[in-house]
Amino acid sequence: MNVNRLRWKFPILLLAVGTAGMFIVGCASKDVRQATVATVNGEEIKGAEFRESLGVPAGVFAVVDIPVEKKKEALDQMVAVRLMAQDARSRGIDNTSRFKEIVRQNDPVVRIRALVRKEIEGNLKVTRKEIKAEIAKVKQAKKGISDGDAAIRAVKSVSAGRIRKIQEDLIAVAKKETAAVVDNQAMARIGKEENVPDDVVLASVGAEKILYGDVRKIFRGSSPAGTPHGQPGFSINPVLAGNILDRELAMRALAAYAKKQGVDGSDGYKAVRREMERSVLRNLVADNVAAKNIEVTDQEIEAVYAKNTAPMVRxxxxxPVDMAAMLKAQIRAGLRDEKGKKSIDAYLAGLKEKAKITINDDILPGI
Known part of the structure; x- marks a missing residue:
């Protein structure tokens, strides 16, 4: 089991602009955001969280133009995650060392997201007039586009730049308040020296140091197993090292600044932590219960391989041997995913049969 795969993932930085629907200011009243959209065995799904699942940054806007059926599909996914997380807790998975370690690793990300979400809630403003003006621009640039697609593009365009500005300003403040600095002399050694020691300090955030070894470890963790970059002795070019360092410095500065701002223990922090824990529990129960012991036979792989390569054979x-090995590895992974999905679907169906689920249908159109 690859523990890194089970880490809670957020797009950095950290809240993606919506993928569907139109966000309309004026329907973002606090009572709607705190309204209960559904309950799963007594556990509530609130309006703000549901909006985020639809792509709304921090849940601050309504998505009235998304069809109710599409909203129900998204809600069904949220219900599934809660059911699986609840089942994981009933099995004691939340008391395992693996779960606790993943949660520990993700605590800085929780702190950062809570901070960013708070900033977006306080600073992101989009009016209907601005959206309409942007829709007109989109339609002018792309003739024949549907009203719905034009609205989606317009909202992305208007919101994305403002979110980016909010995040950039927040990073700048965080770096200043936490004394985050890069050691340019140390960075200059990368690419000039053949073997830069792992304990060379490249940057610092207050008393916290970022070492060259940390940068290499981050890159190694993102590289496919078995590649040169996945091996302990590799070196990376200075441009790539600089990009990784910039990102890591921003993350650590944000985490330290969030802590300095008293984010830990706040309602926002607790909400994000609950989301993270549910996601981790869902993944753990999927791999270790629902899709456990999934097997793909060599015969199954060969059958799919023969079908896919038949045009070449004819x-x-x-x-080539290397290509054949790569194709078979991809086929194995694809078949395992397919079988795993079927197994998880069957497992979920069993959970739903025993669950008490309520949906507030009246709130869905305007949320």
């Missing part, structure tokens, strides 16, 4: 072409 032309008298021979599949």
């Amino acid at each position: 032309k008298g072409m021979k599949v």
Whole structure:
């Protein structure tokens, strides 16, 4: 089991602009955001969280133009995560060392997201007039686009730039308040020296140091297993090292600044932590219960491989050994995912049969 895969993932930085529907200011009243959209065995799903699942940054806007059926599909996914997380807790998975370690690793991300969400809630403003003006621009640039698609693009365009500005300003403040600095002399050694020691300090956030070894570890963790970059002895070019360092410095500065601002223990922090824990529990119970012992046989792989390579064989072409190995590895992964999904769907169906789920249908159109 790859623990890194189970870490809670957020797009950095950290809240993605919506993927569907139109966000309209004026329907973002606090009571709607705190209204109960559904309950799952007594556990509530609130309006703000539901809006975020639809792509609304921090849940601050309504998405009235998304069809109710689409909203129900999104809500069904949220219900599924809660059911699986609840089942994981009933099995004691939340008391395992693996779960606790993943939660510990993700605590800085929770702190950062709570801070960013708070900033977006306080500073992101989009009016109907601005959206309409942007829709007109989109339609002018792309003739024949539907009203719905034009609205989606307009909202992305208007919101994305403002969210980026909010985040950039927040990072600048965080770096200043936490004395985050890069050691340019140390950075200059990368690419000039053949073997830069892992304990060279590249940057600091207050008393916290970021070492060259930290940068290499981050890059190694993002590289496929078995590649040169996935091995302990590799070195990276200075541009790539600089990009990784900039990102890591921003993350650590934000985490330290969030702590300095008293985010820990706040309602926002608790809400984000609950979301993170549910996501981690869902993944753990999926891998270790619902889709446990999924097997893919060599015969199944060969059958799919033969079908996929048949056109080449008919032309008298021979599949190179390396390509054949790569294709078979991809086929194995695809078959395992397919079987795993079916197993999880069956497992979820069993949970739903025993669950008490209520949906507030009246609130869905205007939320």
